[in-house]
Amino acid sequence: MTLILIIIIGFCTTFIGTLTGGGGLIGMPSMLLVGLPIHSVIATAKFSNVFSSFSSFYVLLKQRELTMKEVRKLIPVPLIGGISGGLLANSFSDTTMNLIAVFLLSFAFILNFVKKPSASEGSHWKLNKKIFPALYGISVYDGMFGPGQGTLLMYTFLHTGASYVKALALTRFQTFISCFAAFTSYFFAGHFMWEQALCYTAGGILGAQLAVRLAKRISPAYLKMLLHAVTLLLILQILYRLISGQI
Secondary structure, eight states, X not given: OHHXXXXXXXXXXXXXXXXXXXXXXXXXXHHHHHTOOXXXXXXXXXXXXXXXXXXXXXXXXXXXXXXXXXXXXXXXXXXXXXXXXXXXXXXXXXHHHHHXXXXXXXXXXXXXXXXXXXXXXXXXXXXXXXXXXXXXXXXXXXXXXXXXXHHHHHHHHHHTTOOHHHHHHHHHHHHHHHHHHHHHHHHHTTOOOHHHHHHHHHHHHXXXXXXXXXXXXXXXXXXXXXXXXXXXXXXXXXXXXXXXXXX
């Protein structure tokens, strides 16, 4: 029953996250409530995101929403950032990471209410290297924890004038690289649980594939309403369990 629940969590997390950039706000706290250790939860999320983000990016690449020439310059930034974040997280204890998790989840939750700049529909968009420091910082955060990083990336790319779909494709690509880099650090630190991770990944791939095919047909506003309500309840429940000593 627990593994079926993890598959459902993976599906909902990636489906919502692909469309709105905030699915991790549901996935990570939900897995914590299932009873997985926090470092294993993060490792599972990174492992799943490697596959789900690449699969959704590949669909958008085949649809010619962007080219490899546009994204290859990004590779070193999330690669180094993801490794940095993973190493940082592995240096903290479970208790410390749970406390950090509540703070970061609350921050990411508030971030979801920040209005993104309007997307440009122009065809002459170019990647501005001035945003690389911001992209590196987001990748460090993604490697260390992750929820809300998609929102930060979408905001950053949209701010440069990218269209919604192009910003989505760039976000999924950077997520793929940073998650792959971070996962290696969690794996070698011994925080990876294969059975749970494979179930979560299976759900995540299904959710990502459905999301990219509905990206132009569904309004993210409805998903955001659900995301905000569920996330707030999950944060409050984790905080209660921390205070009562259940975590």
